[in-house]
Amino acid sequence: MRWQEKGDGLRTKEETVLYCTLKVVGAMQIFLIEDDAIYSQFIQKALSLNPDYKIQTFGTAEDAFAAINGKLPDAMIIDYKLPGMSGIELFEKIKSKVKDEHKIIMLSALDDGNMVLSFIQKGVRDYVIKDENVIDSLKAILEGNDDDYLFS
Numbered sequence: 259m260r261w262q263e264k265g266d267g268l269r270t271k272e273e274t275v276l277y278c279t280l281k282v283v284g285a286m287q288i289f290l291i292e293d294d295a296i297y298s299q300f301i302q303k304a305l306s307l308n309p310d311y312k313i314q315t316f317g318t319a320e321d322a323f324a325a326i327n328g329k330l331p332d333a334m335i336i337d338y339k340l341p342g343m344s345g346i347e348l349f350e351k352i353k354s355k356v357k358d359e360h361k362i363i364m365l366s367a368l369d370d371g372n373m374v375l376s377f378i379q380k381g382v383r384d385y386v387i388k389d390e391n392v393i394d395s396l397k398a399i400l401e402g403n404d405d406d407y408l409f410s
Contacts, residue, residue, distance in 0.1 A: 285312040286400065287331035291322045291348065292365070293340050297388070301335065304393045311400070317341075319348035330355050333400055335386075338366035338373075346380065353381055363399055365392075 288311055292298040295317070302313050314331070316322040319340050330352060336345040343351075345364055356362055363384040364377055374385050386395045397403075 285310050286333060288313045288333045288335065288400070289316060289322050289325070289331045290314070290335045291316045291319055291340065291345065292335070292337045293317050294337075301393070301396070305396065305400070308397075319343035319345060323348060323351060326352065330357075330360055332359070333361035333363070335363045335365055335396060338364055338368070346377065346382070349380065349382060356381075361399060363396065 288305070290298060290301055290305075290313055292301065292315065298315050298317075302315055305311050305313055314325065316325065319336070320343055322334070322336075323343070334352075336348055338345040340348075345366075349362060349364070352362075361384065362382060363386055364382050365386050365388060366373070367388040369387050369389075377385055384399050386392055386399070
């Protein structure tokens with residue numbers, strides 16, 4: 259809270275203005291699109307340790323796309339290989355709505371340089387391999403600690 263001041267001192271009682279600025283910070287909305295239920299639970303459980311993350315899981319790209327309903331979540335972790343629509347196909351459908359503040363992370367078990375290059379060319383900024391460092395890599399990207407995350 260701050261008191262409004264006049265050039266020659268505090269305002270009179272009638273002139274005094276009291277105001278307060280409240281910054282409300284909501285949880286980061288994260289969509290996790292992963293068809294492997296066990297792997298999905300593993301990621302969700304690990305990331306849910308951060309109370310600032312609100313994670314919603316989907317088994318298909320189609321279900322996640324329907325849930326977007328015109329407004330993208332703050333972050334999306336998308337498995338590349340999904341039944342039906344692939345992760346990159348989902349990205350292509352939402353690409354026009356993606357802004358700099360959105361974090362779109364492509365997730366894959368494949369460590370294929372050509373595939374990563376094609377993702378970059380399509381506009382995917384972050385790619386994480388499903389390995390022993392997956393949780394640390396996801397956290398680094400979600401928290402904006404790009405220095406801690408090595409693009410692999």
